[in-house]
Amino acid sequence: MSRPNILIYMTDQEQAQVSFPEHPCLMPRTEQFAGEGVRFRNAYTVAAHCCPARASFMTGLYPSRHGVYNNVNTHTAIHRGLNDGVITFSELLSEAGYRMLFSGKWHISNHENPCDRGWEELIVSSPGDRQSGIPPTARWEEAAKVSNDTRGRGQILRPGWGHYLVYDTYPDQGPKGYENDRDYQFVTAAKEVLPDLTESDTPWCLYIGPNGPHDPFNIPERFADMYDPDQIALPPSYHDQMEDKPRIYQRQRSQYWDQLSEAEVRESIAHYWGYCTMMDEMFGEVLDALEASGAAENTLVLRMSDHGDYCGAHGLYCKGVPAFREAYHIPLMARWPKGIVQPGRDSDALISIMDIAPTLLDLADIGPIPEGVAGRSLTPFFNESSPTSWRDTLYTQFNGVELYYTQRMVQTQTHKYIYNGFDFDELYDLVQDPHELTNVSDRPEYQDIKQDLVRRMWRTALAEKDIISNPYATVAMAPWGPGIAFE
Known part of the structure; x- marks a missing residue:
C-alpha cells in the first residue's frame, strides 16, 4: 500500500465529551466523520497545557524528555523550546519525502517556528521569535486604568489585573457567521493549497490548528443562539466545594469563578458548545475540500485537540491544575478509507496524545523510532478492533507554570x-x-x-x-494585580 497523505485538524481546548454522539452539543460533521473511521473514546493528553501537550504531540515524548514544561512565550518562562537533539515527526516526514504544510497555532517554541522543523508555513499563530515583545510592565500600566466598579455579564473582575472575559458574542460576519474569524483564515489557507498538493505524486502532510474553542468563548451570534442556556444542566460536579481537595483549587474558584451566577455558567456552556459547533463546521469545510481534491481515499485524517477545558466542572474554567477529567480527556478520531478496516468502530483503549507521532512515522515506513519515544503506533487499531497487547495505565506530567511554589x-x-x-x-x-x-x-x-x-x-x-506575573486566568492569583502599583 502506498504511503498515505496526512491531514491533521487539531483544535485547542476542546473537551472529548462534546464530540460523543450522546452529548447535546451539535457536531454533525465530526459525528459523520467518526462513523467513517475509528473513534478513540479514551484518549488523553499528557499535560493539560498548550505548549507541553503540543510538543508531546509533535515528538511522542513526555515533557521530561522534550523539555517544554509550560508556556514558552511568557516573560518568566523557564523552558522556551524543545531540548537539544529532540526530533519532531515533521522533520522525519520531510526527510522521507513528504511535503509538510502548517496552518494555525504553533506554541511549541519561543525561538523556533514551523519552518525550523520541516514545515512550509501558510499562516502561523503563536509563533516564536516573531512575537511583538510588548513589555509586561506596559500591560501592568494598562491594567491600572481598568475600572472595577461594575462587572459585565460573563466577566470576572480582577483588580489590578484587568478584567477576564469568560464568554461574549459578536455580530455575524456573513452567512456563515465566522467569515472574518482568525481560525477561518487558517482553514481557508489550507483549503486553497489542497488542489496544488494533489497535482503531484508527492505524499503530503497538512496541519490545521484553529485556536478555538480556547477561552474566552467569544463567538458569532449565529452560534451563540444555537443553545438555550435555560435548557442546559449544570455540570454534575458544579456544586463540589472541593473541601477535600488542594486549596489552590478552592482559591481559583472562590477568587474568580464564583463571581459568575448559575445563569452565567449556563450561558458560558452554551457559548462553549456553540464554539465547538463552529469548529465542527469549519472541519466540515476542510473535509469537503479534501473530497473535491480527489485525495480523500488515501488520506489519513486525524480530528483531535491538545487538551480540554473545565467549562464549569467543579465550578472551574480553563485548564491546568487541577487534573480533573474535563481538562485531560481529548477527542481523537481517525479516518483513512484506503487503510482502516471495518470503519465506524469505537475503541475504549487508553490512548495518549504521544501516540500520534509514532503512528505517522509507522505509516510513512520510517524507522527506527527516535530514542525515548513513549507513544505507540495506533496502526493496529486500523486493522482490528483491539490489539493483542496495549497499555493498561496512563501517566501524565503537569509541571505547573512559573508561579507555582513561587x-x-x-x-x-x-x-x-x-x-x-x-x-x-x-x-x-x-x-x-x-x-x-x-x-x-x-x-x-x-x-x-x-x-x-x-x-x-x-x-x-x-x-x-x-x-512575577502571568495574567492567565488560572495563574493570576494575587488579590490585587500589578496595576495597583500605579495607584
Whole structure:
C-alpha cells in the first residue's frame, strides 16, 4: 500500500465529551466523520497545557524528555523550546519525502517556528521569535486604568489585573457567521493549497490548528443562539466545594469563578458548545475540500485537540491544575478509507496524545523510532478492533507554570504579607502575633493593610523588573494585580 497523505485538524481546548454522539452539543460533521473511521473514546493528553501537550504531540515524548514544561512565550518562562537533539515527526516526514504544510497555532517554541522543523508555513499563530515583545510592565500600566466598579455579564473582575472575559458574542460576519474569524483564515489557507498538493505524486502532510474553542468563548451570534442556556444542566460536579481537595483549587474558584451566577455558567456552556459547533463546521469545510481534491481515499485524517477545558466542572474554567477529567480527556478520531478496516468502530483503549507521532512515522515506513519515544503506533487499531497487547495505565506530567511554589514577601515593622502563587496568601500582625501563628489575610479589618502591602510588593517588582506575573486566568492569583502599583 502506498504511503498515505496526512491531514491533521487539531483544535485547542476542546473537551472529548462534546464530540460523543450522546452529548447535546451539535457536531454533525465530526459525528459523520467518526462513523467513517475509528473513534478513540479514551484518549488523553499528557499535560493539560498548550505548549507541553503540543510538543508531546509533535515528538511522542513526555515533557521530561522534550523539555517544554509550560508556556514558552511568557516573560518568566523557564523552558522556551524543545531540548537539544529532540526530533519532531515533521522533520522525519520531510526527510522521507513528504511535503509538510502548517496552518494555525504553533506554541511549541519561543525561538523556533514551523519552518525550523520541516514545515512550509501558510499562516502561523503563536509563533516564536516573531512575537511583538510588548513589555509586561506596559500591560501592568494598562491594567491600572481598568475600572472595577461594575462587572459585565460573563466577566470576572480582577483588580489590578484587568478584567477576564469568560464568554461574549459578536455580530455575524456573513452567512456563515465566522467569515472574518482568525481560525477561518487558517482553514481557508489550507483549503486553497489542497488542489496544488494533489497535482503531484508527492505524499503530503497538512496541519490545521484553529485556536478555538480556547477561552474566552467569544463567538458569532449565529452560534451563540444555537443553545438555550435555560435548557442546559449544570455540570454534575458544579456544586463540589472541593473541601477535600488542594486549596489552590478552592482559591481559583472562590477568587474568580464564583463571581459568575448559575445563569452565567449556563450561558458560558452554551457559548462553549456553540464554539465547538463552529469548529465542527469549519472541519466540515476542510473535509469537503479534501473530497473535491480527489485525495480523500488515501488520506489519513486525524480530528483531535491538545487538551480540554473545565467549562464549569467543579465550578472551574480553563485548564491546568487541577487534573480533573474535563481538562485531560481529548477527542481523537481517525479516518483513512484506503487503510482502516471495518470503519465506524469505537475503541475504549487508553490512548495518549504521544501516540500520534509514532503512528505517522509507522505509516510513512520510517524507522527506527527516535530514542525515548513513549507513544505507540495506533496502526493496529486500523486493522482490528483491539490489539493483542496495549497499555493498561496512563501517566501524565503537569509541571505547573512559573508561579507555582513561587513566593514574595513584604514586611514592615508591624505586618508581614506573603504572596503565594500556589495557595492562599498569608498576612501576620507582627505586633499582636510575633510568632506568626495566626493568618489574618482574610479578616475584614486587615484588608486595607493587606492592600497597602500588595501595592508595595508590585511597586518593588516594577522597579526591580521582577516579572512575577502571568495574567492567565488560572495563574493570576494575587488579590490585587500589578496595576495597583500605579495607584
